Amino acid sequence: MSAPLVEARGVVKRYGPTTALADGRLAVLPGESHALVGRNGAGKSTLVRILTGLEAPDEGAVRFDGDPAPPLTDRDAWRAKVACVYQHPTVVPELTVAENLFINRQPLKRGFISWRRLKAEAARLLDTWDVRVDPDARTADLKVEDRQMVEIARALSFGARFIILDEPTAQLDNREIERLFSRMRALQDSGVTFLFISHHLQEVYEVCQTVTVLRDARWITTAPVADLPRRDLVEAMAGESIEVLAEQAVDPGDDDRDAPVLLDVRGLTSPAYRDIDLTVRRGEVVGLAGSSASGKIELAESFTGLHTPTSGTARIDGTPLPFGDVQATLKAGVGFVPRDRHDQGLVFGMSIGDNATLSVLDRLGRFGFVGTDTKRDVATALIERLDIHAAGPDQPVSDLSGGNAQKVVMARALASDPRLLVLVNPTAGVDVKSKESLLARVDSARDDGTAVLVVSDELDDLRRCDRVLVLFHGRVVAEHRAGWRDHELIASIEGVDHG
Ligand SMILES: Nc1ncnc2c1ncn2[C@@H]1O[C@H](COP(=O)(O)OP(=O)(O)OP(=O)(O)O)[C@@H](O)[C@H]1O
Numbered sequence: 001m002s003a004p005l006v007e008a009r010g011v012v013k014r015y016g017p018t019t020a021l022a023d024g025r026l027a028v029l030p031g032e033s034h035a036l037v038g039r040n041g042a043g044k045s046t047l048v049r050i051l052t053g054l055e056a057p058d059e060g061a062v063r064f065d066g067d068p069a070p071p072l073t074d075r076d077a078w079r080a081k082v083a084c085v086y087q088h089p090t091v092v093p094e095l096t097v098a099e100n101l102f103i104n105r106q107p108l109k110r111g112f113i114s115w116r117r118l119k120a121e122a123a124r125l126l127d128t129w130d131v132r133v134d135p136d137a138r139t140a141d142l143k144v145e146d147r148q149m150v151e152i153a154r155a156l157s158f159g160a161r162f163i164i165l166d167e168p169t170a171q172l173d174n175r176e177i178e179r180l181f182s183r184m185r186a187l188q189d190s191g192v193t194f195l196f197i198s199h200h201l202q203e204v205y206e207v208c209q210t211v212t213v214l215r216d217a218r219w220i221t222t223a224p225v226a227d228l229p230r231r232d233l234v235e236a237m238a239g240e241s242i243e244v245l246a247e248q249a250v251d252p253g254d255d256d257r258d259a260p261v262l263l264d265v266r267g268l269t270s271p272a273y274r275d276i277d278l279t280v281r282r283g284e285v286v287g288l289a290g291s292s293a294s295g296k297i298e299l300a301e302s303f304t305g306l307h308t309p310t311s312g313t314a315r316i317d318g319t320p321l322p323f324g325d326v327q328a329t330l331k332a333g334v335g336f337v338p339r340d341r342h343d344q345g346l347v348f349g350m351s352i353g354d355n356a357t358l359s360v361l362d363r364l365g366r367f368g369f370v371g372t373d374t375k376r377d378v379a380t381a382l383i384e385r386l387d388i389h390a391a392g393p394d395q396p397v398s399d400l401s402g403g404n405a406q407k408v409v410m411a412r413a414l415a416s417d418p419r420l421l422v423l424v425n426p427t428a429g430v431d432v433k434s435k436e437s438l439l440a441r442v443d444s445a446r447d448d449g450t451a452v453l454v455v456s457d458e459l460d461d462l463r464r465c466d467r468v469l470v471l472f473h474g475r476v477v478a479e480h481r482a483g484w485r486d487h488e489l490i491a492s493i494e495g496v497d498h499g
Pocket residue numbers: 015016018019020021038039040041042043044045046047389390398399400401402403404429431
């Protein structure tokens with residue numbers, strides 16, 4: 001058996017009173033794709049920060065190919081060993097692909113940057129790894145998967161042959177995920193080793209050969225994926241046996257087809273979608289499905305003030321919804337979980353309590369004064385209700401793990417007791433067990449008569465909806481009532497059942 005390419009032993013990492021890792025262990029063999037799984041807050045991203053030399057462990061050590069890891073200050077030595085591609089770009093969006101590949105090490109010609117050489121070298125690099133992206137393209141214009149490939153190519157050009165992907169699929173639709181996986185397999189064939197983090201366990205079975213499970217900051221097991229059935233994997237993650245959502249049709253129960261219409265949309269049009277007619281009743285949960293390019297996110301964002309339609313109307317309880325103004329839509333009774341918690345979701349410098357109650361400050365207190373106790377009580381209740389893994393309401397959101405930050409965004413949307421709740425990928429980054437409690441919150445919002453619009457790439461999210469509308473190239477092409485089969489919905493999303 002070959003020696004590990006990367007090995008971490010007895011890793012301990014504390015942040016003040018929080019022990020993020022109590023016993024981190026990992027051994028990745030050369031050439032494999034190794035999955036790292038665990039519930040939100042289990043310590044996965046902390047281990048990644050230690051494996052990439054962003055932080056030093058309090059105890060324990062990392063070895064590459066049997067040698068001790070370089071000192072933290074020697075960034076070049078780390079870059080030559082390992083790179084992590086996150087959901088969020090570490091490339092500069094305004095620059096071209098070529099510029100990003102060679103940022104800070106542009107080929108110089110008599111002291112000046114030689115643009116021609118830079119482009120040629122970028123093209124050669126992309127070609128070597130068979131990454132089909134135009135070196136002249138502005139990075140901001142790339143699709144997420146292409147941007148990820150540019151980051152991988154950049155890492156490979158520094159000599160790294162170990163690539164960490166921390167939840168790379170959270171923002172991708174099915175087709176994009178398939179393309180990412182086939183590129184991963186090709187790179188694996190060329191000798192690249194991957195550490196792959198995902199909450200989608202089927203992906204672990206699809207692209208990985210080995211899996212390591214962390215739970216409550218500790219290593220639990222490492223096993224070949226082929227020897228660990230899904231049920232055992234979930235049990236290792238949760239520490240108890242839990243029923244995972246079976247992949248079958250679920251009937252969310254009675255839907256009241258006589259309830260009054262709350263959201264009434266007529267002929268809504270923008271560059272991303274056309275002629276959308278849509279109604280959502282009180283207590284009704286309507287799903288919007290489609291590929292990334294379908295316009296579903298832009299449509300949902302139109303009701304939250306983040307995207308402005310060019311024509312058409314949307315009324316809430318008969319009153320026209322103001323477009324293009326987030327504050328005004330909030331006042332009109334819209335609560336939302338945005339697509340991107342980093343850009344739109346949270347104020348990272350503020351505490352969990354402040355973030356969760358941000359949208360209700362004017363309701364909690366008169367004349368702009370909010371008692372600290374009131375706020376704490378509201379926040380504490382939300383932390384409990386949504387099973388947020390945190391030290392308390394005063395902890396800054398920036399300290400939370402990805403999935404727990406997502407739950408704070410959800411808490412905030414619910415705190416305003418909205419009439420219309422718009423959820424964009426609400427369970428992105430949330431572990432299998434927490435997903436259930438988050439979706440249960442949607443069910444109780446529905447019971448309170450809230451109208452809910454759920455945009456998601458995840459069938460588990462959509463299964464809870466009374467109806468799912470499918471968008472294709474900006475138009476609604478299909479409607480599925482609760483009880484649909486997976487293949488039916490996927491067929492309409494892929495555009496195979498409507499010409
Ligand atoms: N800078 C920090 N300060 C304080 N606590 C932190 C910090 N970074 C992480 N933590 C805590 O360490 C624990 C592990 O977090 P980590 O981000 O590693 O989890 P994760 O397994 O990646 O979870 P997720 O699946 O939600 O991304 C969490 O309880 C988190 O709140």
